[in-house]
Amino acid sequence: MKSLPLLPVRPFSGNTSEETRRGRTPLQNMIAREVTDHVRSWRFAVLLSLIALTFLGSMYVSAGNIRAAVANTQDPDHLFLYLKLLTTTDGSLPPFHIFLSFLGPLLGIGLGFDAINSEQNNGTLSRILAQPVYRDNLLLSKFAGALLVIGCLFVSLSLLMIGTGICITGVKIEPEEILRISGFLFLSILYVGFWLALAILCSIRFRQTATSALVVIGIWLFFTVFFKIVVNLAVRAFLPDPAYLLPTEIMKYNELILNLLRFSPGQLYTDGTTTLLMPSVRSLGPLTMEQMAGAIPAPLPFRESLLIVWPQVSGLTAATVVCFALSYALFMRREIRV
Amino acid sequence: MEKPVIQLKGLTKCYGSLKAVDRLDLTIHRGEIFGLLGPNGAGKTTTILMMLGLTEPTSGSVTLCGHNATTHPLAVKKVVGYMPDNLGFYANMTALDNLLYIGRLNAIPEKELHVRARQLLEVVGLTADAAQKTSTFSRGMKQRLGLAEVLLKQPEVIILDEPTLGIDPAGVRAFLTLIRQLSREQGLTVLLSSHHLHQVQQVCDRVGIFVGGKMLAEGSMDTLARGLFGSAANGVRVTVTEPLFDEHAKELRRLPGVEEVTLDDRIVEVACSEEITPEIVRFFVGNGLDVRAVQPVRYGLDDIYQTYFETKQSHEKPAPATRKALFRKYE
Known part of the structure; x- marks a missing residue:
């Protein structure tokens, strides 16, 4: 080590904004670092190619069947070309939004499961928290950084989709379709955001990255695979023999099962995206004949579809906020020991 | 202040x-x-x-x-x-x-x-x-x-x-x-x-x-040393050419200010309450012994550390514990 040239001792000037880099606050710097970290990581490259591949696959299938779908005048939605592009399938591959209900969690988990504990294990956590930044800024930067990356991914994928659609068919996109696709994007980002928040929560709770990854993946598997089975089993135990039930009672039980299933975020997401992408869907539960009487099979306006999915959106938002709040509660007063 | x-x-x-x-x-x-x-x-x-x-x-x-x-x-x-x-x-x-x-x-x-x-x-x-x-x-x-x-x-x-x-x-x-x-x-x-x-x-x-x-x-190190070893904070180590005997030690102890004398063949360590190095040297020369080296003995942190641990141990744990036990990891 050499001797130190006398540095001018500068009175500390605080966080005045004109001093910081291009007006960046420490929080923005942290988010920028997170984004760089994600974008350069192998993990993200793998996840990105996975999402891109499923997107290309489902687009390929739907582009092949688009002519038939649009020509099908029985379908009240047949004029929404771009929504059709997102939802049409010939059965060989599920449509993109169903794919996303499986892969979205993986994306969120992959970007968040080691958010805090890897920093702690690498010894960077105590160094960062010894700097004059708020503790919650670190959590926020983890959340915002990953969400920003995911948002960019989804938005660019759908723009690609729309662009390709315009190139192939030359059909102008309707404002209603733009609204619905934006709604779909928002819902998808929110959905991934929920899993991200859950993963970050686990990364705070568990010291080992492997443990936290296993726990979140366990929760994800439970909701995608076992939850339906558990609900069915549980309801069947209580359900009287349907043969002795009135139709209205059967309806009630059906409603109950559906509502129980909606505890799974995946169900909320599928409900929401289906309603948004298929304008003719007017209810997410069963409808009685009386309710259907006099209804013309026509697409709903965007506002009406939005009203139908509003509970789902609120539910997902609430779940995300709860995870995030728990993360805060755990992290803010925890002792930062290396 | x-x-x-x-x-x-x-x-x-x-x-x-x-x-x-x-x-x-x-x-x-x-x-x-x-x-x-x-x-x-x-x-x-x-x-x-x-x-x-x-x-x-x-x-x-x-x-x-x-x-x-x-x-x-x-x-x-x-x-x-x-x-x-x-x-x-x-x-x-x-x-x-x-x-x-x-x-x-x-x-x-x-x-x-x-x-x-x-x-x-x-x-x-x-x-x-x-x-x-x-x-x-x-x-x-x-x-x-x-x-x-x-x-x-x-x-x-x-x-x-x-x-x-x-x-x-x-x-x-x-x-x-x-x-x-x-x-x-x-x-x-x-x-x-x-x-x-x-x-x-x-x-x-x-x-x-x-x-x-x-x-x-x-x-400071000095204060700690003085606090611990009290009056015996000063010490001198003298090396002579001939082997020393117990009589020398006895005579040394009679010098004013000398607290303790440790003999080891040709080396003698004298702990004293005051700075009396010249008297000690004069004593050896007067007895016809050739002095080869005179070194002041300073108590370092090692001694301080050890002494504190020992006193603490003797206060808290009456059973004799080895010093090693102190260094085991509590974490």
């Missing part, structure tokens, strides 16, 4: 029933280098974490540069540079990028930041490795980068937790010299924790001996 830079009052931290830090009072003034000495698990790191507001004390208060560390940690973190004992860097970023990132979190203006980061990398001798990713760094290099990072924000107080762990002896010397130089030139207050006695001895103005969450003793 100037306001103290670091002031701990009745600081206590409990983990369940375990008292990690027990009613600690400590005052450190500007420009001082204070060494916090203690075995593993003595509560050094916990104390440091409380100073930075990284953990909350159970009771008591920490004031750094006039800010309460528990309620206003941000104000404290602006003026304190902290180097944890197990420090890591973002492995996929270069050394320079790591420094720049920390600088940005401290809101240092960009132009100044670049100049200063390069300057500091040169100071710690990492200029050639500035563009290397930190994943390739050795422990010692990380430690040096850590020091650069601490200095980057131009702190008023530096807190170093086991700063010399994992550096080679030459590196340790350079590191400590640099810290001392910084403290002297810029009036930096330094608090360093360690269980390496000799290193602490080299640089610290004052040391505190910290065992089991309690500060057993505090003061």
